Amino acid sequence: MKVLYLYCKDRPLIGFGYFFVFFLIFLAVFADLIAPWPPQTANPDDYLQAPSWRHLFGTDETGMDIFSRCIYSIRLDLSIAFLGTAVSAIVGTAIGAFVGYYEARGRLKTVFSSFTMRALDVIQSFPVFVFAIALVAIFGQGLYSIIAAIAFVNMPIYVRLMRTQALSIRQMRYVEAAYLSGLSDVSLIIKHIVPNSMGPILSHLSVNVGWSVLLAAALSFAGAGVEAPTPEWGSMIAVGFKNIVTGQWWPSTFPGIVLGLTVFSFALIGASVEVLADPVRRRAAIAKY
Amino acid sequence: MALIRYIGRRLLFVLPQLFGIVAVSFFLLKMIPGDPALLMLGPLASQEAINEIRSVMGLDKSLIEQFVIYLERVLSGDLGTSWQTTKPVMEDLLKRFPATMELVTLSLLFALILGIPVGILASLLKKSIINKFSTYYGLLAGSLPDFWLGLIFIFVFYTILGWAAAPMGRLDLGILPPAVVSGSYFIDSLIAGDWETFNNVVAHLTLPVLTLGLINAGPIIKMTQSTMDRLLESDHIRYARSCGLGEFQIVRRAFRNSLPSVLTIVSVLYSFLIGGAVLVEIVFSWGGAGQYALSGVLNADINPVMGFVVWSAVLCLILYLIVDLLYFAIDPRLRD
Numbered sequence: 357m358k359v360l361y362l363y364c365k366d367r368p369l370i371g372f373g374y375f376f377v378f379f380l381i382f383l384a385v386f387a388d389l390i391a392p393w394p395p396q397t398a399n400p401d402d403y404l405q406a407p408s409w410r411h412l413f414g415t416d417e418t419g420m421d422i423f424s425r426c427i428y429s430i431r432l433d434l435s436i437a438f439l440g441t442a443v444s445a446i447v448g449t450a451i452g453a454f455v456g457y458y459e460a461r462g463r464l465k466t467v468f469s470s471f472t473m474r475a476l477d478v479i480q481s482f483p484v485f486v487f488a489i490a491l492v493a494i495f496g497q498g499l500y501s502i503i504a505a506i507a508f509v510n511m512p513i514y515v516r517l518m519r520t521q522a523l524s525i526r527q528m529r530y531v532e533a534a535y536l537s538g539l540s541d542v543s544l545i546i547k548h549i550v551p552n553s554m555g556p557i558l559s560h561l562s563v564n565v566g567w568s569v570l571l572a573a574a575l576s577f578a579g580a581g582v583e584a585p586t587p588e589w590g591s592m593i594a595v596g597f598k599n600i601v602t603g604q605w606w607p608s609t610f611p612g613i614v615l616g617l618t619v620f621s622f623a624l625i626g627a628s629v630e631v632l633a634d635p636v637r638r639r640a641a642i643a644k645y
Numbered sequence: 646m647a648l649i650r651y652i653g654r655r656l657l658f659v660l661p662q663l664f665g666i667v668a669v670s671f672f673l674l675k676m677i678p679g680d681p682a683l684l685m686l687g688p689l690a691s692q693e694a695i696n697e698i699r700s701v702m703g704l705d706k707s708l709i710e711q712f713v714i715y716l717e718r719v720l721s722g723d724l725g726t727s728w729q730t731t732k733p734v735m736e737d738l739l740k741r742f743p744a745t746m747e748l749v750t751l752s753l754l755f756a757l758i759l760g761i762p763v764g765i766l767a768s769l770l771k772k773s774i775i776n777k778f779s780t781y782y783g784l785l786a787g788s789l790p791d792f793w794l795g796l797i798f799i800f801v802f803y804t805i806l807g808w809a810a811a812p813m814g815r816l817d818l819g820i821l822p823p824a825v826v827s828g829s830y831f832i833d834s835l836i837a838g839d840w841e842t843f844n845n846v847v848a849h850l851t852l853p854v855l856t857l858g859l860i861n862a863g864p865i866i867k868m869t870q871s872t873m874d875r876l877l878e879s880d881h882i883r884y885a886r887s888c889g890l891g892e893f894q895i896v897r898r899a900f901r902n903s904l905p906s907v908l909t910i911v912s913v914l915y916s917f918l919i920g921g922a923v924l925v926e927i928v929f930s931w932g933g934a935g936q937y938a939l940s941g942v943l944n945a946d947i948n949p950v951m952g953f954v955v956w957s958a959v960l961c962l963i964l965y966l967i968v969d970l971l972y973f974a975i976d977p978r979l980r981d
Contacts, residue, residue, distance in 0.1 A: 369781065478665035483920025483957045486938065490954055493942040494676050570790060574924055577792050579943050593793055597928070600800045601812070609800075612793035619788035627784065 362642045363628060373624030376617060384430040393421035395428040395587045407606055414606035416595055422607060425587040426614050432588050433618070436499070437568035440506030445561060447507070448514025453545050453553075455515065456522025473519075476512045484509050488571060492580045502581050506568050517560060521553030559630040566622025573615050589615040647980050648973060655969050659962055666958040670951050671715050675708070719955060725948035729940065734952035738934055742956065743828025744815060745926065745933035748853055749918040751831065753911060755858030756865050761907065763862070764869025765900060768877065779866050786863025792924035795856040799928070802852060810848040812929045820845050853929045857922060861914050868910040872903035904975045912968040916961040920953075 364371035383390060393399075393411075399419035407414040413422035455472050458465035479487075488505040495501035522545075525531060531548050539547070573590030575581035582588040584595060589611040596607025631637045699705050706714075718724075724734040767779035795812075802809040815830055816822060823833040823842055831850065834843040876882060876899040885895055923935025930936075934953055941949035973979050 474661075474665070478662060478669055481662060481666060481916075481958050481961050482669070482954060483961065484917060485923065486920030486935070486954055486957055489923075489939065489942050490673060490950055493945075493947070493950055494673055566788065570788070573790060574792065577790070577924060578927065578939055580939070590790075593790070593796065597796060600796050601804055603800075603804050605797075605800050605804075608793065608796050612790060612797070615793070616785075616789045619790075620785055623784045623788055 359632060359638065359642060360628075363632060363638075367628075370624050370628045373621040373628070376621040377625065380430050380434065380618060380621075383427050384434060387427050387431060391421075391424035391427045393424040395425045396420065396585050406604075413610040414604075416592070416607040417599060420585075422592070422610050425592060426589070426611055428587040429589045429592065429611065429614075430618075432582065432586065433569050433572055433615075434565075436503055436506065436572045437565045440503045440568045440572070441510065441561060441564045443503065443507035444510035445514050445557065445564075448511040449518045449550065449557060451511075452515040452518025453522050453549050456519035457526055457541065457545055457549060459519075459523060472515070476515060480512050485571075485574065488575060489578065489580050492575060497580065497583070499582070502572055502575055505575070506571055509571075510564060510568065513560065513564075514557065517556050518550075518553060521556065522549050525549050525552050555633045559626060559633050561626075562622050562629055563626035566619040566626070569615065569622070570619050651973055651979065652970070655966060659966065662962055663959065666955060666962075667716055667719050668712070670719075670955050670958075671712055673954070674715075674947070674951055724952035724955065727941065727946055727949045729944055729946050729949070734948045737937060737949065738952055738956055740828070741932065741934040741937050742960075744830075744931055745919065745922060745935055746960075747829040747831055748850070748857070748926070748931060748933060749915065749922050751850060752854045752857035752918070752922075753861060753915060755854050756862040756914075757907075757911065759858065760862040760865030761869050761900075764866040765873055765896065767866065767870045768873035769896065779870055783863040783867035786860050789860060790924075791856055791860045791921075792928050794860065795853065795925050795928040798852050798856055809852050810845070812852065814930050814932055815846065815849050816842070817845055817849075849929075853925050853931065856925055856928075857918065861918070864910050864914060865907065868906055869903060872906045873899055876902050901975075905972055908968060908971055908975070912964060915964055919957045919960055919964075 360374075364374065397420065399415070399421075401419065402411065402415050402421075403417055403419040405411050405415040405419075411421050411423065413426060415421055416425075451472065455469045459469040488509050491505040491508060492501045495504060526549065531544065534544055534548055572581060573588070573593070576583075576588050576590030577594045579594070582591050584591055592611040593608045593615075596604070596609075596611075599605075599607050631641050696705075704711070722735050724738070726732065727734050727737060730737055763775065763779055763782075766773075767776045770776060799809070799812045803812060810817065820842055822830060823837045823839055826833050826836050830842070830846045834846055877895075882895060882899050885898060890898075920935060922933070923939055925931070926933040926936045927939070934956070938950050938953035941947065941953070
């Protein structure tokens with residue numbers, strides 16, 4: 357905590373990243389108290405109002421309050437991103453640990469490892485966004501499809517990160533010792549390999565959450581994600597799309613700003629975690645205190 | 646000789662990858678819930694009609710046999726028919742992919758023209774504003790949704806200022822597309838020497854290229870900067886410096902050595918954009934391949950989607966092949 361404070365002291369923008377994410381979570385939790393208007397109730401008298409004190413961010417073509425909808429969107433977008441990232445990190449780390457551990461240990465296991473890696477190559481040769489859309493098309497539209505698609509396209513990175521780690525940790529003396537003292541493969545992986553290789557995975561997590569928010573919003577914007585009256589940044593931008601040309605900029609602009617700031621904040625946090633997770637760079641970064 | 650061996654080794658990998666791509670797309674198709682015969686005929690169809698369709702479509706055969714049939718079809722260029730356009734998917738995609746490739750290629754060229762000088766300057770002038778700017782530009786550009794940025798540009802440059810062409814496709818309504826040579830209006834109108842058309846094409850390209858270029862310049866700046874940082878500290882540059890070479894010569898040499906990593910990031914961006922440009926295509930009604938696939942997704946028209954997935958994966962493979970050849974051209978170490 358103290359390290360984090362010292363680190364952010366010189367880097368206000370990074371500090372802003374942490375602040376903004378906590379602020380978002382606060383808004384999401386207390387959305388019912390903070391949002392001045394109900395997020396899904398159309399108010400035909402107030403359609404396409406420009407931003408004012410009555411409607412801070414204005415209203416969209418059906419008269420829904422954009423400010424309130426932006427706040428409620430946090431719940432959905434962050435949940436999708438957190439869940440999608442969590443699933444891909446857990447599954448990807450597990451697969452990566454086994455693949456890395458078993459590589460070059462007995463013929464069958466080697467075949468299993470190299471087969472998994474080649475399969476990843478093929479999955480990664482598909483364009484990410486198209487693949488996600490195709491997955492949503494196949495599973496049918498809906499929240500779980502989006503989460504599954506996000507988890508699936510993110511997974512290869514975790515498998516690769518974890519495999520590299522497992523390969524090097526496996527060679528360590530203490531792992532050899534544990535192996536010789538009769539620990540089974542599975543408990544060796546769970547007790548020693550996974551805990552000792554969390555560094556790079558943690559620093560990727562934050563960036564990945566931000567990126568997943570972007571992907572979820574992009575899917576919704578394309579019409580293959582969350583659908584219209586549900587408050588979600590991407591679909592709000594899509595709703596305001598046709599108003600842009602006629603000069604009503606607010607229905608698309610504000611959700612986009614909030615979305616961009618959110619992803620930016622997670623990227624900033626990710627950049628700081630990368631430094632802070634590495635003891636040498638951490639010491640260098642706060643050396644003057 | 647080394648080149649031939651290099652290409653040969655590289656091509657060995659392409660076949661299994663192609664096979665993998667077709668296999669994955671086949672299993673994606675099989676994962677679609679519901680019986681395709683039933684979907685085609687509707688719920689009121691008789692059992693005989695369903696059986697007949699099933700045997701015509703080969704659905705009564707084993708999964709392996711079905712896969713072999715699918716493989717033969719795809720390899721012979723038959724990707725099925727789209728019920729939306731009632732045309733073969735192959736034909737539709739051949740018309741639409743040039744639009745996407747044109748947009749993506751020009752955007753990346755713009756991103757390179759912007760990104761490389763900024764990256765080099767940021768690496769040279771450590772204490773300057775440009776260094777701070779480039780550090781955060783990478784993070785910021787990666788965070789902004791490109792489809793949103795496109796909308797903002799439309800609002801500013803079309804709605805308010807009226808400088809840009811209407812965001813409605815690749816040409817004004819009254820202008821005929823140039824004779825098809827490559828399918829890219831940009832190239833074709835140049836070949837035809839038709840300046841009026843060319844100017845119109847450029848006017849329509851400006852905003853989408855600006856959008857995608859600004860977003861994708863981020864990673865290019867970051868990569869150029871970090872590679873240059875590393876190279877300017879390296880032994881051979883220190884040696885060059887101690888020999889008294891001028892700063893320009895030194896930068897030129899360091900940049901020459903940073904080309905492989907810039908090439909890597911460009912290839913990654915390129916393969917992402919082939920599918921990822923779809924949202925910007927929608928915003929500017931570009932009529933590219935991504936937009937075609939997306940309308941397939943939204944209208945339960947699965948053949949265009951699978952066709953697009955296979956096509957873009959194959960294009961990525963070709964792209965990586967070209968990139969590997971370029972590595973060979975710029976990295977002398979690969980030649981022995």
